[in-house]
Amino acid sequence: MDNYTKITRALSALLTRTNPDAFVIIEHSETRKFVQFSGSVTERLCLDLPSQALSELEFYRAAQVFQSWGIVGGEQDLFDRPEGQVVGQQFSFNVECRSVEEAASLVEAIFTQVYELPADFPLTLIEH
Numbered sequence: 001m002d003n004y005t006k007i008t009r010a011l012s013a014l015l016t017r018t019n020p021d022a023f024v025i026i027e028h029s030e031t032r033k034f035v036q037f038s039g040s041v042t043e044r045l046c047l048d049l050p051s052q053a054l055s056e057l058e059f060y061r062a063a064q065v066f067q068s069w070g071i072v073g074g075e076q077d078l079f080d081r082p083e084g085q086v087v088g089q090q091f092s093f094n095v096e097c098r099s100v101e102e103a104a105s106l107v108e109a110i111f112t113q114v115y116e117l118p119a120d121f122p123l124t125l126i127e128h
Contacts, residue, residue, distance in 0.1 A: 003123055007104040010125045014039045015100070021082075025126040026107055033115045035107055045103055049093040049110065061114045066093050069106065 007026060014024045017040045027034040034053065039045040051059055066072070071093065080087045097103035111117045 003120060004104050004108060006123065006125065007107050008100050010127060011037060011039070011045060011100045011103050013127070015045060016041060018042075019128075021128065023128050027124045027126065028111065028115065028117055029122040029124045031115070031117075033111070033117075035110050037103065045097045045100065047093070047095040047097060047103060047106060051092060054114070058114050061116075062093060062110070065109050065113050066095075069095075069109075071095050 010024045010026070014022055014037060020040065020043075022040045022043075023036060023038050025034050025036045036048050037045060038048065049062060051062075054062060076092045076094065079085065095106065097106065108119065111121055112119055
């Protein structure tokens with residue numbers, strides 16, 4: 001099974017979950033570079049790529065990739081725990097995806113253009 005199919009299946013399954021803390025992390029098995037999604041039956045599919053997980057070059061490539069998709073990153077509150085106290089700010093690329101297919105295409109762009117990995121990179125899916 002190719003990566004696109006694995007990603008679309010995992011994201012489709014995410015949107016069937018009923019728990020409010022549902023997520024999927026798509027990770028390159030060797031470098032542990034990742035992109036993460038939240039979503040559920042009641043929540044839209046949301047991609048999150050935190051800037052602290054990126055090198056300086058990856059950050060600039062990410063800004064270019066997201067800009068080409070019409071997406072601008074922004075500052076987000078950083079909490080000490082869910083529903084806890086704000087302890088700082090972090091810059092993240094957050095995107096509400098219109099479809100699983102759009103999300104999977106964006107994931108492929110991140111891994112191939114930002115992380116500069118081949119399209120058939122070995123991936124790990126972490127699902128909750």
